[in-house]
Amino acid sequence: MFEQTMTRLHELMIVLYAISILFYFIDFLNKNRKANMFAFWLLAIVWALQTIFLFLYMMRTGRFPVLTIFEGLYFYAWVLITLSLAINRVLRVDFTVFFTNILGFIIMAIHTFAPVQVESNAMAEQLVSELLLIHITMAILSYGAFSLSFVFSLLYLLQYKLLKEKKWGPRLWRISDLSKLEKGAYILNAAGVAMLLLGLILGLQWAVIKLPDFIWYDPKIIGSFILLIIYSVFLYLRVRKEVYGKNLALLNIGAFLVILINFLLASRLSSFHFWYS
Template identity: 70%
Template sequence: MFEIYMTRLHELTVVLYALSVLLYFIDFLTSNRKANRVAFWLLAFVWGLQTVFLVLYMMKTGRFPVLTIFEGLYFYAWVLITFSLVINRLMKVDFIVFFANVLGFFIMALHTFAPMQIESEVLASRLMSELLFFHITVAILSYGAFSLSFVFSLLYLIQYDLLKRKKWGSRLLRIADLSKLEHMSYVLNIIGVPMLVISLILGIQWAYIKLPAMIWLDSKVLGSILVLTLYSIYLYLKVGRGMSGKSLALWNVASFLVVMINFFLFGKLSSFHFWYK
């Protein structure tokens, strides 16, 4: 029973860490200091839980936890979080903090959901099922954000066309102004991209453990990477190049079409995404 409770606490730290990564990504792109503060305190809470687990483990084993690969992974994740907190508080280097936390999340998830460290085979199997559940849930949430972003971009194109053709009327008044539509589409993509990254990290870990001979050229894997690339380019065009307007909306619509192809077609062609078959 104690092992189950400890496993649940470790899973809670992964969830909180994922939320922190999401908020750090929002701050990274939009310089949202409120998101940065919340992300910092979430990460600080995760660090506190990790520190407690680390101390308890040292008291239980009577040694420093670096003698096995799983102990090393946990200590490595703790070190990354510690450095991230120090850098965030003292240096304010958002670029380094965000990518350090993406790496830290990967290491923590790898340690938390690794069944080899669980003595009970039943618990290890349940852990793998929960890892798969988290992967699918976060992936669908990211697709939901991309779907809403697509709707706003589609409304942008409709509104743009009505204004260009000077079709004044009730339809024009019922659709929000162009700047608001573009902003909402952008915000939803900011949410969707880090969630897709988190989903890919969890999915790759599940596949690595359950399918060691997995073909990395699987259609669903390539499709998900393509989706992430397209939306990352969207954010680069918006933030890095300052692009806006109809061209950006068209890129977003095209990216969502790839999302649908990846969800329906590539899922059926995949050799191991059985829930789509």
């Protein structure tokens, strides 16, 4: 009964999410404030339903839901929606909200229509640990920060192209200025690197303690450290070398592709992160 209710709840969220993105797209094309507000409140309903589901799931399982790929994708989508709602109300960067929600919708759809693996949930029950929970939660939060930074860089390149081609118009002004987009990407990456570093430290500490057959050259571990190095290079170039502009935005977009590979592919090849498989 619980599973059936949750399935219907997810289907309702997908429908509402799709309608919300549709209205954001109308606002994207025509600067329609009514469509923007309607999209925002629909998204707020989706967020509320997601939050209710998280609490119900936690009450049912007795733990924070991040230990399987099924749970991790859902929490990732929740983080993206939360960030997009905050941006919409605080920063008023409309196009950032639109593209963030497209990304969030893709993650949510993958989660909703992927088969639930009972074995993964059973394995997760055996791996419950406060250290592990903090490690995974911080890693997913860092991915959320990097994802939003990716959106800022994507909009930076779009704005750069419009300015270079001298395509003036209302869409140009709504994207926000280049300096604001670049600064937003930098701040988010700085926060993401800090959370990822702490998450990796905690995760390695847990693995050394709990896993007798732990190997350091695991694909997931290597991918995570590569990711940390790439984003650290981004921060180094931005702070020490004072590199700005298009090249830095391209590096940020490339780094996000590494995130997708690490999150979706390396986890399945990993013997260390076997509860994600």
